[in-house]
Each structure stands twice: as structure tokens, then as C-alpha cells.
Amino acid sequence: MAARSGSSIAISRSVEAGATRKTAAVDRLQPSLGNAYFNQLSYRFIDSGADATVEIDITDDLRGPTGAVHAGITLLLADVAGSMAIAARTERAGATSSVSVHCLAAARVGPLRATATMLRASxxxxxxxxxxxxxxxxxxxxxxxxxxxxxxxxDS
Incomplete structure (x- = not known):
């Protein structure tokens, strides 16, 4: 399992696991995935076999008045995971142009895990x-x- 939390942006995997092509691609493009707010959260990159899996712990400061995680946090997590999946598969830097989120249930226990798969690239x-x-x-x-x-x- 790859993990990195808080203020560090770089993604690393354990030495025992060795570097994969996917990890190298995301490491090279990592500055384009940087998000100042997300980097303040305690997060982990999980090696799950998907294009990208990111997990965060649910803390009280991420909860809304009902005790559930604020939908904005869910959107942020989805954006980062989706961007990582795209960077890993295309090996190109980019920027999010659109995010569509359908909230289906409240997250109350945690951790909150986002698993992303790139569907198509042009x-x-x-x-x-x-x-x-x-x-x-x-x-x-x-x-x-x-x-x-x-x-x-x-060449950008």
C-alpha cells in the first residue's frame, strides 16, 4: 500500500513493492495534481489495482451540522482521485474541466475511499x-x- 499524508505532495510506494510505470507517471505529473486544501487533509494513496484509489479519514472538522461528511469534501476527494487516474493512464498533465457528483448516501464512519477508473481519453x-x-x-x-x-x- 502506498501512503502519504498531509503536507507532502509526492507519491511514493514502499521500496519492497518497487516502482511501477503507473507510479512513475503520476510522480512525474504530481505538481499538476497539487491542491492546497487537499494537502492539509490526512490522506492515503492505496494500491488497489484500480487506476487510482485515495482514502481520507473522517474527522469532526469535515462534518456538516448533521454529523455527515460535507458534500464538498466528497467532491474534492472524487476530483483528486479522478485526476490521478487520468494522469496515471495518459502520462500527461492536465486540469479538471468538469466534475459531476451524484451523492447517494451520507458518510459518517470513515475512512472515505474514492476509487477511480479512466473511461476514455482523446x-x-x-x-x-x-x-x-x-x-x-x-x-x-x-x-x-x-x-x-x-x-x-x-510540449506545454
Whole structure:
């Protein structure tokens, strides 16, 4: 399992596991995935076999007045996971141009896990599907999102 939390942006995997092509691609493009707010959260990158899996712990400061995780946090997590999946598969930097999130249930237990798969890429953009679950609540499906990213040209 790869893990990194808080203020560090770089993604690393354990030395025993060795570097994969996917990890190298995301490491190279990591500055384009940087998000100042997300980097303040306690998060982990999970090696799950998907294009990208990101997990965060649910803390009181992420909860709304009802005790559930604020939908904005779910959107942020989906955006980061989708962007990582696109960067890993295309090996190109880019920027999110659209995020569509369907919130299906409240996340209350945690950790909150987003698993992303790139569905399609063209010359200038790519689309990823993200499923967000409340891992501590029997992987209850919390949200499904589609993240569209504009891809930068190789010479940008």
C-alpha cells in the first residue's frame, strides 16, 4: 500500500513493492495534481489495482451540522482521485474541466475511499469514473462522480 499524508505532495510506494510505470507517471505529473486544501487533509494513496484509489479519514472538522461528511469534501476527494487516474493512464498533465457528483448516501464512519477508473481519453481530454464509499460502513456507496480533465500537450 502506498501512503502519504498531509503536507507532502509526492507519491511514493514502499521500496519492497518497487516502482511501477503507473507510479512513475503520476510522480512525474504530481505538481499538476497539487491542491492546497487537499494537502492539509490526512490522506492515503492505496494500491488497489484500480487506476487510482485515495482514502481520507473522517474527522469532526469535515462534518456538516448533521454529523455527515460535507458534500464538498466528497467532491474534492472524487476530483483528486479522478485526476490521478487520468494522469496515471495518459502520462500527461492536465486540469479538471468538469466534475459531476451524484451523492447517494451520507458518510459518517470513515475512512472515505474514492476509487477511480479512466473511461476514455482523446487527444485533448479524458474522462474518469469515481466511486466513493464509506469504508468503515461496509463500503456503503456514498457517491458516484465523473471527472473530465483537459490534457496539456506534451510540449506545454
Amino acid at each position: 487527444k485533448n481530454s479524458a474522462l474518469a469514473e469515481v466511486r466513493v464509499v464509506d469504508a468503515g460502513n461496509n463500503d456503503r456507496l456514498v457517491a458516484v462522480a465523473h471527472v473530465t480533465g483537459g490534457l496539456f500537450s506534451a
